[in-house]
Amino acid sequence: MEVSLHGLLVGVGVAGCCVLRGAGVWSGGCVVSVYGILDSPYLGCCSLYDHHHPTGARPFDGRCWDDPETHRLLIGWASETFDGWALCASSPSLETLLPMMPSGYRIGPWVKPFAAYKPNVNPGYCWEPVIFHGWRTGRSRDEATVRDFVSANITLRRGFTGAKPAEFTAWVLDFLGVEPGDEVEDVFHGSGAVALAIDAYFGRVAHPDDSLFGAAS
Numbered sequence: 001m002e003v004s005l006h007g008l009l010v011g012v013g014v015a016g017c018c019v020l021r022g023a024g025v026w027s028g029g030c031v032v033s034v035y036g037i038l039d040s041p042y043l044g045c046c047s048l049y050d051h052h053h054p055t056g057a058r059p060f061d062g063r064c065w066d067d068p069e070t071h072r073l074l075i076g077w078a079s080e081t082f083d084g085w086a087l088c089a090s091s092p093s094l095e096t097l098l099p100m101m102p103s104g105y106r107i108g109p110w111v112k113p114f115a116a117y118k119p120n121v122n123p124g125y126c127w128e129p130v131i132f133h134g135w136r137t138g139r140s141r142d143e144a145t146v147r148d149f150v151s152a153n154i155t156l157r158r159g160f161t162g163a164k165p166a167e168f169t170a171w172v173l174d175f176l177g178v179e180p181g182d183e184v185e186d187v188f189h190g191s192g193a194v195a196l197a198i199d200a201y202f203g204r205v206a207h208p209d210d211s212l213f214g215a216a217s
């Protein structure tokens, strides 16, 4: 059975469960959502990636991440593309990024008990904000409450600045309320650590070695 809701196609499954995706695509079973993890170079940190910002069709493609406008374009694109998203950021960038946010966002800190210290930087930067928008609501009372922070060590020896530990990615997916059948896009592949952790979360691959000196794959 199909009905129209706000111009989108909605299917009513055999169990009477509405099945709706952001783009109006539907499938049998439960509600399917599409989420994005946005781990772009942080504002002012594009040189950490040798200003590697490939061209493409998305509004932020080919643009430098030291320009606040690039981040504004990413936030706008993500809000149109995904049902929900999580944006990784640095604490100094919040002053610039927060005025760009759509209403209804939440910030969850990634606290790093083991972090990289820099000479003459005191206090050290030992946490990073993750900005969430459009997480799944209406969870049942039986579901465990997800914390709005995570404590996880940075990874070493992965040969890639900013590679995220698998525990971090699992927390992001828990926060968003990702369920089996949902789609999750790792928008900025980098080392591939986030994509690998997404696959592990869905049980498609073994859980990655998340120890301090563990390899990414």
Ligand SMILES: C[S@@+](CC[C@H](N)C(=O)[O-])C[C@H]1O[C@@H](n2cnc3c(N)ncnc32)[C@H](O)[C@@H]1O
Residues within 6 Å of the ligand: 039, 040, 041, 042, 049, 051, 052, 053, 054, 055, 060, 061, 062, 063, 160, 161, 162, 163, 164, 187, 188, 189, 190, 191, 192, 193, 194
């Ligand atoms: C913070 S890193 C991603 C780290 C990754 N999540 C991980 O765990 O390894 C950001 C990456 O995005 C890349 N990048 C920059 N602009 C891009 C674009 N328009 N499309 C895809 N990747 C881009 C950078 O070159 C860099 O490799």
